[in-house]
Amino acid sequence: MVGIREVAEAAGVSMSTVSQVVTGNRPVSAATRARVEEAITRLGYRAHPGAAQLRGGRTGTVALIVPTLENPFYPLVAAGMQDVLVPRDLLLTVTDASSLDRSASAIHRLLTRRVDAMVAAPFGLPPAGLAEVHDAGIPFVTLGQAPPGGGDYVHTNDVDGAYKVTEHLIERGRRRIAFLGGDEGVTPTRQRLEGYEKALRAAGLPVREEHVVCTRYTRQGGRDGANLLLDRDEAPDAIVAANDLIAFGVLDVARGRRLRVPEDLALTGYDDLEASSLVTPPLTTIMNPAREIGRACARLLLERLDGQVSDITRGVALSNSLVVREST
Amino acid sequence: MVGIREVAEAAGVSMSTVSQVVTGNRPVSAATRARVEEAITRLGYRAHPGAAQLRGGRTGTVALIVPTLENPFYPLVAAGMQDVLVPRDLLLTVTDASSLDRSASAIHRLLTRRVDAMVAAPFGLPPAGLAEVHDAGIPFVTLGQAPPGGGDYVHTNDVDGAYKVTEHLIERGRRRIAFLGGDEGVTPTRQRLEGYEKALRAAGLPVREEHVVCTRYTRQGGRDGANLLLDRDEAPDAIVAANDLIAFGVLDVARGRRLRVPEDLALTGYDDLEASSLVTPPLTTIMNPAREIGRACARLLLERLDGQVSDITRGVALSNSLVVREST
């Protein structure tokens, strides 16, 4: 077992000096550093992460918590985080909230002292867990809104995105535009709904309660919601789905009911998953830069970890954009 | 800080007894165990993972290495692993090989002493990495084939899957059936190709070299390959794509060339991604039970970690099945 001791001997310095070279905690003269580094590579030394954590407190692992791994959006966020984490030798742990559902403190149990920092997707974290993370006192980044207890966030303007897509439908001449949301009350749903309503009002169109339905952010949720909406007295001639998965469910229903898209029913999604360009008709949607979002999260965490940042909450805004395809 | 010491005091036992209760390393009388467990929950004790690793060697983390996170198949495998890992308080680390590409030993650097066990998807791991993992001496599960150095594997019969799908095309009356593979030489490609050839021979059809092309396991790979195949002198009337992503690329090209699917060109995929049922026409494909595969991997690892298993290599076979949709 080659430890810090062996390196120190080989380089003719003390163990602490080796540690300082490795961690960069204190300045070391160039000559000494060179000798030590040479010894490190020659001996193939790797710090023992457990020992390092025990004394130093850092685990070298970062957590990402997402609501589900079945929505391909989140793995892309993970990939983005990897882009910046891997060069820093940090490990990424991905956990989907659905596997944690059983107990409220599962997250706590799973993560305390096992990660240095954490990013949580909207409603990836049950409210109880949020508090626990906060008083774990680790850097914390959320997607979409500022963490209640303070921390950073990465954000795309959902109000604006939903506005754009609704406006687009109005320009296409639609008048009975419905909104099909995912899980009710969560931030993305609220904001996208807000953008939708805003666009309707801006065009002087009424916001009808019977044209707003919330289900879940899944394909099945889309099916359920579409069936509800299409059975209304005055069926919509367009649906703004709160994400692509939902829109796919709407497509299923439209196909089943022999509705032509976009002629009988125009449809928009949100996120721009790979599959959005594959369905028939290809989906008009809002491009959400998943991978870039992941990168931004990781960068924020890194800055906190490096201690370059004070206590202020910081927000990074990334832009989304309307992608017009054939579903409208 | 509530450590093992505080618990010991509260329960009126020694620190080592507490440890034995926690780890289950040695038998403890029921009465003592009850007292200790009561104290643990009352004090909210959590073992310090760093310290535990330092002495005990276990990190409580398991790694999954996949070729890419952009193929939704792999996140599902991860989700399946979570299903069995989370109840055991184990953390899952997901790494995509593309982020490791830079340096051959990135895996080594990343994983040494940071994970207790590892599962690698086919060609998630560069060959060099494979050796490194092996002499790290940790439980190791691979997807699709037995690890060269020994270890367990989870496997669906790719030869048979490709056979089924090819046979299906033959039954549908196709005669000029091409094979469009992903990365050349990797096991899944080889096996699926083998199944394809087998089915052709079984039907007395020739295996033509100009009808076999390998590119990459991506949508773009599918586009490239489709263009090659469709420009051949004798264009195929059916394509067996080695995975769904490739098939999606073929669809792109077919659309561009105004080929009707399945009339002008029949098409099959492999994996049965969610998107396969969404594309037009919905894709005939082989259902690969991603989540179940993940579960099986995790279970194998757990048994090794629990030391219930000798050195023999074990294989778990999961069944795939032909899903007939409209692309054929």
Next chain:
DNA sequence: ATGCTACTCCAAAACCTTTTGCGCACACTG
């Protein structure tokens, strides 16, 4: 009654790093 076994639990060592107070030597200043 005595010796032995089996069962619990304990004490202390070991694991490997990071942290930090100190001393030393060198350069610079007055």
Next chain:
DNA sequence: CAGTGTGCGCAAAAGGTTTTGGAGTAGCAT
């Protein structure tokens, strides 16, 4: 030349768990 400051490296302590040989006790067979 003496005094002061600074940069660099060292020694030692600390961190919380698991491991393991051993001690003590109770039960059992002889």
